[in-house]
Amino acid sequence: MDSLETELQRARALDESELADAIExxxxxxxxxxxxxxxxxxxxxGGASDDENGGTVVSDGNAESAExxxxxxxxxxxPDEIRRLQAAGEYDFRDVARPMPYGLADGPDGxxxxxxxxxxxxxxxxxxxxxxxxxxxxxxxxxxxxxPLICRTYPFSIRDVDEHQHSEGGGLGTTEPMGGVVEQxxxxxxxxxxxxxxxxxxxxxxxxxxxxxxxxxxxxxxAIGVRDNYEPTDVDGVVVHDSEGQKRPDGxxxxxxx
Numbered sequence: 001m002d003s004l005e006t007e008l009q010r011a012r013a014l015d016e017s018e019l020a021d022a023i024e025x026x027x028x029x030x031x032x033x034x035x036x037x038x039x040x041x042x043x044x045x046g047g048a049s050d051d052e053n054g055g056t057v058v059s060d061g062n063a064e065s066a067e068x069x070x071x072x073x074x075x076x077x078x079p080d081e082i083r084r085l086q087a088a089g090e091y092d093f094r095d096v097a098r099p100m101p102y103g104l105a106d107g108p109d110g111x112x113x114x115x116x117x118x119x120x121x122x123x124x125x126x127x128x129x130x131x132x133x134x135x136x137x138x139x140x141x142x143x144x145x146x147x148p149l150i151c152r153t154y155p156f157s158i159r160d161v162d163e164h165q166h167s168e169g170g171g172l173g174t175t176e177p178m179g180g181v182v183e184q185x186x187x188x189x190x191x192x193x194x195x196x197x198x199x200x201x202x203x204x205x206x207x208x209x210x211x212x213x214x215x216x217x218x219x220x221x222x223a224i225g226v227r228d229n230y231e232p233t234d235v236d237g238v239v240v241h242d243s244e245g246q247k248r249p250d251g252x253x254x255x256x257x258x
Contacts, residue, residue, distance in 0.1 A: 004220055004223055004224045004227065005224065007220055008217065008220040008221065008224065011213070011216040011217045011220055012217055014158070014187070014213045014216060016206065016209045016210055016213055017206075017209075018186060018187070019158075019186075019187065019188055019208075019209035019212055019213060020202070020205040020206045020208070020209035021185075021186070021205075022185035022186040022187065022188035023156060023185075023188060023200065023205040023208050023209055023212075024200060024202060024205040025185045026156075026183055026185050026188065026190045026196060026197070027196065027197045027198050027199060027200055028155070028156075028190075028193070028195050028196055028197075028198060028200050028208075029195050029198035029199065029200060030195050031194055031195045032138050032139045032140065033139060033194055033195075034131060034133060034139030035193070035194070036151075036154045036155065036177070036178065036179075036193065037073060037127060037128040037130075037131035037139060037141065037151075038073060038125075038126075038127045038128070038131065039071055039072055039073050039122070039125060039126030039127055040071040040073075040178070071126065072101070072122045072126035073120070073122050073126055073127055073128050073178075074100065074101070074119045074120075074178075075119060075120045075128065075148065075150050075151060075177070076100070076117050076118070076119060076148070076150050076175060077096070077097055077118050077119065077120050077148045077150070078118075078148065078149070078218060078222055078242075078243075079118070079242050079243065079244050081146075081148045081149070082096050082097045082118060082251070084146050085130075085143055085146055085148075088143055088145075088146045089143065092250075093250050093251035094121065094249065094250050094251075095121060095129070096120070096121055096129075097118040097119065097120060097121055097251070098118070098119055098120075098121050098122070098249065099111075099115050099117075099118065099119070099238050099240045099249050100115045100116070100117035100118060100119045100240075101115070101119070102115060102117075103115040103116070104238060109236070109237075110237070111237075111238050112236065112237055112238060113238065113239075114233065114238075114239045114240075114241060115238070115239075115240055115241070116226055116240070116241050116242070117240070117242070118240060118242065120148065128141075130142045130143045130147075149211060149214060149215040149218060150175075150177060150215065152208075152211045152215075153177075153208060153211050153212045153215050154177050154191070154193070155177065155179060155190055155191040155192065155193035155195070155196065156188055156189065156190055156191070156208065156212055157175070157176050157177060157181075157188075157189045157191065157212075158187050158188065158189070158212060158216050159184060159187055159188070159189045175219060176189070176191065177191055178191070178192075179191035179192030179193065180192055182196065183196065188212070221243070222242070222243045224243075225242070225243025225244070226241055226242060226243055229241070229243060229244065229245050229246075231245075231246055233246055233254065235254065237249075239254065
């Protein structure tokens with residue numbers, strides 16, 4: 001498998017014009033349906049709530065209602081994007097982000113374990129905390145100008161490089177957002193979204209392509225930073241490893257054990 005540094009070189013060499021061609025061929029226009037900002041299933045009457053360790057508990061106390069409990073929305077956000085959102089609205093860290101739940105387990109005192117990403121914070125129903133709807137049900141992002149790259153580039157991602165193109169194997173590819181892949185054009189994958197197939201201007205396609213390339217680069221830079229700064233931890237509760245070190249769910253950096 002290729003090294004992260006090799007993949008980063010490939011990401012930096014991506015041709016934005018080719019990405020824009022692919023996006024233009026697929027077509028896209030946001031319909032403001034909000035599907036990419038909301039939990040994957042209906043919210044139970046009791047909703048969801050965050051516990052003190054940054055995990056999400058979805059329950060209304062009634063076992064019979066478990067079928068309606070929501071699968072919380074998960075959208076990756078980088079450390080600097082968290083700070084930008086904090087500054088934009090004078091939010092506390094935990095108003096903006098929560099530990100990505102993958103890798104965490106329920107312990108006697110709540111969630112515990114180690115994870116390697118941050119996700120945008122969710123509300124009591126598991127929807128993105130920055131998502132809002134008007135009286136007619138039209139969705140809007142309340143931090144649209146400062147939204148993370150994963151949101152700027154939805155519903156697109158960059159596919160893995162074919163192994164026959166690179167004899168070393170492995171491949172460059174951005175993480176996949178929610179929704180299965182429904183179309184592919186060149187290096188660009190399109191995920192489930194009702195806005196696909198609609199006309200898109202060249203300017204908008206180029207803006208999306210630039211953001212998609214930036215996301216590919218940033219994801220690899222973050223992965224390299226996590227690898228280089230990783231330190232095993234043996235503390236209780238939840239620890240998030242990001243490119244800046246080891247942190248608690250409130251963003252506080254753990255002191256090095258050295």
